[in-house]
Amino acid sequence: MLLVGAPTTLLAAPSALAQALDPGRARGADLGSLEQLMAQTLQGELGDEATARQLASHIADAGFRWEYPSFPVREAESVVAYSFGYRSATGKVDPRTGLSDGEETPEAGPINAMLADAVHAIRQVRDVPVYAQWEIAQILAEKYRMKDVFAIFPVKGADGRKTYLSTDGVAQAAVARAGTAQALGKVAVVGHRDHVKRCILVSRKHGMTAAAAREVPLPVHYDPRSAQPWTRGREVYLLSDVIAQLTMAQARLITEASA
Structure with missing residues (x-):
């Protein structure tokens, strides 16, 4: 705890x-x-x-x-993996989004490497499809030569600029790629230890039967060189996550009040 x-x-x-x-x-x-x-x-x-x-x-x-809720890894029917920060070679980022400037190719960074290791641990037990944010998918391809991985990338907005997907956006993309939430079956969610509770909540909001794989440890480290300032240290990240969880609760109440 x-x-x-x-x-x-x-x-x-x-x-x-x-x-x-x-x-x-x-x-x-x-x-x-x-x-x-x-x-x-x-x-x-x-x-x-x-x-x-x-x-x-x-x-x-x-x-x-x-x-956070969990189930035995042997019950997993798919994996949805949410990244946690990334690195920028130039260090120039948009503070509103954490996206690198220009045509720079961002680096996945060490925390996403740990998350890729967690995905690999699940795949050692269960040969299931993986839906992974690009930082994790990149490492799964390069380090593990893993097949049946569906990478989730930032999207371009109407103004032509890339938009880094939120946790909610990644969940939406995974469901869209699978066709339906039901098609994913029982989802083993992979995320940073301090992020995974919300990853599971968001996954469930989008209809997934989601929890973490019980036997697979999740990283609790932080990268002080992350291009996303809110993922550089535990205090600032936890405050960000609390705000995000409260915003989800607010949205539910607004929806109920509007019904």
Whole structure:
């Protein structure tokens, strides 16, 4: 776990015996207490108990729950792999997108090499099709000579400029390439350890039966030379991911309110 609960100065911590016997349950108890404390605090600020509980639930889900669903690797029927940053030879990038300038050919970088290793580990067990963002697909081709890999590249906008695909865009492209989400079968999602929870949420939003492969470790390292500034360090990335998760929750609420 990245975050295991609130400080003991704020919450009544479980006993040492309870933690030793069932650390997962202890963490869950801490988080439940923290969510209750957030709800109480927000109620005092807003004067609205129902809204306070709802906001506390969204904040807890996005900011404090970093576990992700998984299934045995032998059950995988396809792989969808989401990249994490890349390198730029010139170091000149558009800060809004992280895309390199001009005609430069970006480099996949070390984190995507680790993600390619994770895909390879799955393919060692299950010979299934792989839908991978270009950085990972490039390494799968060069290092492993892997076949049956469908690469997902940036797309050109109406103005002719390349647009780096978001997590949502990669999921859409994978489904489009397969024909339907159902055609993908049971999807083993590969992504950076701090990104994979949202990768799975987004994959499921697009209809995939998605989770991580339980036996395959995912990279938790960061590349300080990444061309995407938000993927250079853990603090800035986690804040970015929390914001993205909250934005997804906001979009769901807007959709429900518009129905």
